[in-house]
Amino acid sequence: MLDYIWIDGDLPILSQLSNDFNSAAVLFHPFIQMPSGWEKSKRENPYQHIYPSDEEMLKLGEPVSWKEVMGKCNLKSYKELSIALQHLTGVPSDEYKKLASYVKSNPDFYYPEEVNTSLFILNSLVKILCSKGANTLYFSEPIHDTNGSFKVNDMSSIEIANLSPNESIITDEKMDFAFMGIYDSFITLLLAKDTNIEDTIKSLNLEAFICDKETYLYSII
Known part of the structure; x- marks a missing residue:
């Protein structure tokens, strides 16, 4: 053992x-890309926290690599993307603001498993x-x-x-x-x-x- x-x-x-x-x-x-419109189909109120279940992720989700996200968010390294993820709670960093802006504009895109x-x-x-x-x-x-x-x-x-x-x-x-x-x-x-x-x-x-x-x-x- x-x-x-x-x-x-x-x-x-x-x-x-x-x-x-x-x-x-x-x-x-990997980050999670769900089908277009998935988030809207699940939402019942504006304050609802939505995240795919394990079953939904496997059946409908597509993995998105860190390198692909770095390119879309103008982040230059794994370290910068990691800093962005570490600031999901607390005081936002510059790295987080870049990532959050991309996620906000893509409602069917989700952060990785922590x-x-x-x-x-x-x-x-x-x-x-x-x-x-x-x-x-x-x-x-x-x-x-x-x-x-x-x-x-x-x-x-x-x-x-x-x-x-x-x-x-x-x-x-x-x-x-x-x-x-x-x-x-x-x-x-x-x-x-x-x-x-x-x-x-x-x-x-x-x-x-x-x-x-x-x-x-x-x-x-």
């Missing part, structure tokens, strides 16, 4: 991992964890100190995504890979024993930042 790894944002990510893992990648949770791994990338991550023959995955959730295991074929992606409302880490039987959500960050961290994680990322077309020995979390988000 692998316990959740608390990452200090001011220290290199790779230096904080256990000896089991030699590489890491920051995966960006904590739990996005459903748009979850199936790809499960494929990675099972790529060396694993059939059982293990999870650990630190806030309530809960952990357990499940057979991959017995769980839907929505059920896996909702194993915990907080941060959690999921790994395979041999701990060849693991992925973990980081609270209020809009990202998932993928860990691997293999030193070359980039080929794995590219094969599944995931938007990611590959960590080197100098990469620390706050340099990206």
Whole structure:
């Protein structure tokens, strides 16, 4: 069983991992584009908070990459877009104002999932964890100190995504890979024993930042 790894944002990510893992990648949770008119069809009053359910997102939604949003909002880096997302509450930043202006003009466009791994990338991550023959995955959730295991074929992606409302880490039987959500960050961290994680990322077309020995979390988000 692998316990959740608390990452200090001011220290290199790779230096904080256990000896089991030699590489890491920051995966960006996609934004959500719903069909034109979807928001209007759901709205019952002007003050209603509307956000697609897991089922609606999978059935009707389309993922939108951070790079595409950066281009539309004139934001120059993942860091700037992350700053914009971090200011969804509190004092608006200049980065947030650019993002908010775009979102306001596109009523069927929604922010990414903050904590739990996005459903748009979850199936790809499960494929990675099972790529060396694993059939059982293990999870650990630190806030309530809960952990357990499940057979991959017995769980839907929505059920896996909702194993915990907080941060959690999921790994395979041999701990060849693991992925973990980081609270209020809009990202998932993928860990691997293999030193070359980039080929794995590219094969599944995931938007990611590959960590080197100098990469620390706050340099990206």
